[in-house]
Amino acid sequence: MTLTADLYFSFRSPYSYLAVGRYRAMAEEYDLDIALRPVWPLAIRQPDFFERNHPNWLGYTMRDMMRVAQFNSIPFGPPRPDPIVQDVATRKIAKDQPHIRRVTRLGQAAARRGRGLAFAHEAGMLIWGGQEGWNEGNHLAKATGRAALDFATLEKEVEADKEALDAEIAANQQALEAAGHWGVPTLVFEGEPFFGQDRIEMVKWRMEQRGMQKR
Template structure:
């Protein structure tokens, strides 16, 4: 019997990026369906989060994501441009956000056809893998193609239905919170949340308890 789990995930989260190819490998190796459900990052949902957080939080996060990437042998570099326009010195979030709405809506449009995990994996490799100008040229079109999608087709969806997609993204956030967490990446299996890129093995253990089988 195929097991199913949801993944709640953000394009601005480096930990989401560091987890995604491992989620994808799980679905390839096991009789498992993983539904990636994108959410908007804290910078959109709670813009004052960074201003209120402990002063050392950002420095520690930078240190940790680089070492996790090194440990997992995953290419890593800060996004250029950042999906969120933010003054790092003051931590203030800009009123205009030209990137995060487009890319998150593309992820949700991909989710409608069951390809969000593949698309978000390929797109996040552009954003967090050290490339420059991920939003320009043919980069996203090629990422979409690798995920089995036509970028022009999903771009047409986000142009036609931005409000509907935002409602679906809000529903993803509500489902995450209903499952008992608020952060990303979180895998939810059988109502149980597993938060963080360091809980994938624990989630696998739980799914194996419930009968997960290799393909």
Template sequence: MTLQADVYWSFRSPYSYLATRRYVALTQTYDLQINQRFVYPLAIREPDFFEKNHPNWLGYVFKDIFRVAQYMDIPMAPPNPDPIVQDIATRKIADDQPHIFLLTRMGQAASRRGKGLEFADEVSRMIWGGTADWNVGDHMQQAAARAGLDLAELKAETESDAGKLDQEIADNQKALEASGHWGVPTLVFDGEPFFGQDRIDLAVWCMEQKGLQKR
């Protein structure tokens, strides 16, 4: 019997990116369906989060993500442009955010089609993997195509159904918090949250206890 798990995920989260190809590999190796649940990043949900946090926090995260990427042999580069417009010196989040709402709504539209994980994988490989100006030209169109999706169709849906998409994204956040966590990436299986790219092996072990089988 195919087991089900939910993954709560953000386009601005480097740890989400570092986990995603492993989530994809799980669905290829095991009789497992992962339902991608997109949420808005902390910068949108809590705009003052970065200003309130300890000054060392952001520097540590940057050091850690490149260390993890090197260890796992995953390409990693600062996003250009960043999905969130932010003054890194002051850590202040800009009022105008031209990227993250479109990205997240398109992701949720992809999830409606059962392709959320594939879309997250392909797009995050561009954003965090070193593709400069990923938001211009045909980069996004090609990423959507690799995920088996039509970018124009996704974009049209974000315009015609933005309110319902945002409600679904908000419901995802509520479901994440109801599971017992609040951050991303979080994989939830059988009501139990597994936060972070370093808890995937533990999640697999727990799923094996519930009958997870290789394909």
């Protein structure tokens, strides 16, 4: 029997990116369906979050995400541009956020078609894999094609159905919190949340307890 799970994911979260490829590989190897549930990043939900953090937070996080990428042989580099428009000096988040809103809506449109996990991985490799100008030209179109989706169709849907997509994204966040967590990446399996890119092996262990089999 095919097992099912939900992956709560942010396109601005480096740890979400560091997890999504491994979850995609797991879903391809095992009889498992992981549905992507995109959420807005903290910078949208709590714009003052970064201003309130300890001064060491950013430096440590940067060091940690880079070594996680190296340890798992995952291509990694700072996003160019950052999906969030933010003043680097003051950490203040801009009101207008065209990049993150566009790519998150695209992710939700992909999730409607059951291809969210693939899209998130392909788009994540653009954003966090070092692709300069990932938001320009045909980079996203090519990534969408690699996820077996039609970019023009998704773009048209994002433009025509913004309010419904935004409502679905907000509902994803509510579902995440109802499941017992608030951050990403979090995978929820049979009502049990597993937070962090370092819980993937534990997720696999739990699913094997429930009879997960290779395809």
